[in-house]
Every structure is written in structure tokens, then in C-alpha cells.
Amino acid sequence: MPKRKAAAKDTDCNKNGEPALSKVARMEDITPRTPPTTGKRTNYLSWDEYFMAVAFLSAQRSKDPSSQVGACVVNADKKIVGIGYNGMPNGCSDDELPWARHSEDELDTKYPYVCHAEMNAILNKNSTDIKGCSIYVALFPCNECTKLIIQAGIKEVIFYSDKYHNQANCKASRRLLNMAGVTYRQFRPKANKIVIDFTSIDGPPSKPSWSVWSP
Numbered sequence: 001m002p003k004r005k006a007a008a009k010d011t012d013c014n015k016n017g018e019p020a021l022s023k024v025a026r027m028e029d030i031t032p033r034t035p036p037t038t039g040k041r042t043n044y045l046s047w048d049e050y051f052m053a054v055a056f057l058s059a060q061r062s063k064d065p066s067s068q069v070g071a072c073v074v075n076a077d078k079k080i081v082g083i084g085y086n087g088m089p090n091g092c093s094d095d096e097l098p099w100a101r102h103s104e105d106e107l108d109t110k111y112p113y114v115c116h117a118e119m120n121a122i123l124n125k126n127s128t129d130i131k132g133c134s135i136y137v138a139l140f141p142c143n144e145c146t147k148l149i150i151q152a153g154i155k156e157v158i159f160y161s162d163k164y165h166n167q168a169n170c171k172a173s174r175r176l177l178n179m180a181g182v183t184y185r186q187f188r189p190k191a192n193k194i195v196i197d198f199t200s201i202d203g204p205p206s207k208p209s210w211s212v213w214s215p
């Protein structure tokens, strides 16, 4: 490290009578430092992008032909403690239960049977409790899942889509979340797509293991 120049002379004062810094010292103070070049990647995923992508990847496990929703519960240390997607209850065959959205008989639709992603993510937790956690969800939670979120002690909901914003169940969700002091925010990643290319691991070292772009 270069030594700083000696302190300014007593006679070298500014208009307030304070000793003025030497020209060299002033230059050091105002010149921005060049960040060290470590070769670190710069196009890595942010935490929000990562956890939302995990929720969306989980959704691809869903058998539901009309709606694939995923959820990911994350603790304060940025550790994933629960993942889930919408599906039929354990032991209840998704080959025998209906997946229809409409039918003359409600019992022939999926609605009385299917477990939502948030429910599964909360119940799949791999820690003692999930108090104070955040939940990343593809879709703003319905009122039934909101009850579970609140009762589990989750303190933040991060959602991608709010397409049912004006439906009564979403209005009820917001009412409950507001009353319980659970915050919620919409998150849209900076890119609309993430492509996972399994073959990239065998490629040259400079090739990214995933690529991302905006349409």
C-alpha cells in the first residue's frame, strides 16, 4: 500500500479554518476503487429467482392437466425446508380420482380431493417447525391454504401470478393475511424463462450449466 502524503501544513487551511487535505489525499478519497477481478460469475440466480424456480420445477411433478402449481418454504438462513405441488392425498390413486374441473356432479371434479401445493409444502417440512419462514408460490394462495400458512407461522408469501385477484377466495386470503400480519409480495424474475440443459455439464468449462433469457 502506498504511504499517504504527510498531513497538510497548518497554514494550508480551508475557509472554515480546518486543515485542508493535500491534493493527493483528496484524489484518493474521490477516486472510486476498482473492484477486484476474481472471475466470479455475474449471471447467477438471485435468491428470489432461485426459490421461485424451485417452486416452478416442483410443479412439473403435478398430474393435474389444467393447473400445475408448486410451492417452496424457505427459512431465515435461506435453506429450503419444504417443497410441494398440487396432487392427490397420499395413498389415494391419481389414476382413479377425477382431474376434471367441471362436471354435473361435484364429486366427479378434482376439487373435493386435490391437495394444493402450499398444503403439501407445509406438511412436507423437514424441520421441527416453519415459524418465521417465507413461502414461494407460483400462484397467490387460496383462502384454505392461507389458513395453513398463517397457522404454520409463515411470515411472508412471495407469489408469481395473481390471476385470481378478484375472486372471493383471494379477497378472503388478503383479508386474513392482513389481519395476521403476514406480508405478501409479487415477484417477477428478470427473465421469463430458465432453461436447464443437462448436457452442459459435459461441455467445455466456460459453458454455463443453465441459460436464461428474456423473450
Ligand SMILES: [Zn+2]
Pocket (backbone or CB within 6 Å): 116, 117, 118, 141, 142, 143, 144, 145, 146
Ligand atoms: Zn390453496
